[in-house]
Amino acid sequence: MALAESLCDERGVRLTLQRKAVLELLLESEKPLSAYDLLDQLRQTLNKPAPPTIYRALDFLLEQGLAHKLESIHAYVGCLHPEHPHAGQFLICGDCGEVAEVEDKSLNESLDNAGKAIGFKTIHPVVELMGTCADCSAKKTEQN
Amino acid sequence: MALAESLCDERGVRLTLQRKAVLELLLESEKPLSAYDLLDQLRQTLNKPAPPTIYRALDFLLEQGLAHKLESIHAYVGCLHPEHPHAGQFLICGDCGEVAEVEDKSLNESLDNAGKAIGFKTIHPVVELMGTCADCSAKKTEQN
DNA sequence: GCAGAAATTTAAATGAGTAACAGGAATTTG
DNA sequence: CAAATTCCTGTTACTCATTTAAATTTCTGC
Numbered sequence: 001m002a003l004a005e006s007l008c009d010e011r012g013v014r015l016t017l018q019r020k021a022v023l024e025l026l027l028e029s030e031k032p033l034s035a036y037d038l039l040d041q042l043r044q045t046l047n048k049p050a051p052p053t054i055y056r057a058l059d060f061l062l063e064q065g066l067a068h069k070l071e072s073i074h075a076y077v078g079c080l081h082p083e084h085p086h087a088g089q090f091l092i093c094g095d096c097g098e099v100a101e102v103e104d105k106s107l108n109e110s111l112d113n114a115g116k117a118i119g120f121k122t123i124h125p126v127v128e129l130m131g132t133c134a135d136c137s138a139k140k141t142e143q144n
Numbered sequence: 145m146a147l148a149e150s151l152c153d154e155r156g157v158r159l160t161l162q163r164k165a166v167l168e169l170l171l172e173s174e175k176p177l178s179a180y181d182l183l184d185q186l187r188q189t190l191n192k193p194a195p196p197t198i199y200r201a202l203d204f205l206l207e208q209g210l211a212h213k214l215e216s217i218h219a220y221v222g223c224l225h226p227e228h229p230h231a232g233q234f235l236i237c238g239d240c241g242e243v244a245e246v247e248d249k250s251l252n253e254s255l256d257n258a259g260k261a262i263g264f265k266t267i268h269p270v271v272e273l274m275g276t277c278a279d280c281s282a283k284k285t286e287q288n
Numbered sequence: 289g290c291a292g293a294a295a296t297t298t299a300a301a302t303g304a305g306t307a308a309c310a311g312g313a314a315t316t317t318g
Numbered sequence: 319c320a321a322a323t324t325c326c327t328g329t330t331a332c333t334c335a336t337t338t339a340a341a342t343t344t345c346t347g348c
Contacts, residue, residue, distance in 0.1 A: 289348105292347090300338085305333085312328095315325090316323075
């Protein structure tokens with residue numbers, strides 16, 4: 001969080017109240033939050049935000065690399081290491097809803113190569129693996 | 145299309161009128177179609193379908209591996225080789241909107257491995273690369 | 289303090305997807 | 319063939335997600 005502030009300072013962009021509020025919620029929550037989750041939670045603290053407020057804040061955070069959007073579940077997570085731009089991968093557990101962000105070197109290389117054969121220039125890769133996390137796998141085998 | 149029919153026959157599932165209509169539209173269109181695009185187009189031929197009709201047909205096609213959903217743009221494409229289940233990757237051009245489906249061996253391996261380190265079991269990988277296709281890249285450099 | 293830019297609020301519309309329930313066609317089973 | 323079951327379709331209405339447009343406020347540099 002302090003890191004986020006100093007980053008914005010360096011870049012000369014403003015981390016305003018609602019932007020900070022949204023980022024805080026995302027970082028505190030272990031699970032990804034949808035835009036409407038954020039809306040509901042912020043209704044209690046800030047002065048009655050409407051959808052555009054949230055979406056603008058989210059757009060800002062995404063641009064600055066402070067948050068990520070998970071396309072396959074329409075939800076957002078805070079980024080844990082926003083200091084360098086990066087293309088992460090997300091492991092999304094369908095049972096408990098938790099998400100792990102990883103950055104696999106060889107996977108990134110493969111991604112780069114995948115398009116090259118046909119001259120495709122990748123700008124933003126979306127890699128989201130839907131499945132079951134270690135904890136939930138263990139719970140399942142226990143039950144049987 | 146004939147392939148789709150014989151596949152459904154083998155599996156003992158029914159490729160009904162509206163399912164076939166949706167699949168035809170997807171296969172004919174070079175670009176992905178959103179559920180509402182399909183809705184508009186089918187309004188002219190079929191008898192006034194409502195959203196659930198489309199979504200049910202799409203669900204069926206997805207289950208049978210006859211179509212794919214592109215999560216990052218909320219659109220659907222017909223699958224070109226539905227005979228074996230597979231985990232494809234999609235290259236989506238942000239300029240012209242065209243989509244190429246590829247299946248990269250080493251990429252698939254990397255995907256498998258990415259989760260293993262932390263015991264994550266991948267069920268359905270979503271890999272969509274947003275970028276610029278060869279044609280559109282060429283057009284851009286021409287202009288400058 | 290003031291002009292201009294950036295950010296926010298408000299209201300309203302569109303796009304995406306789902307729930308619930310009633311009605312029909314098709315296939316099985318007696 | 320008729321009854322029972324299942325699967326597919328139609329309709330209405332709703333929720334969630336996202337964007338547009340316009341009016342207003344807040345901030346920053348001069």
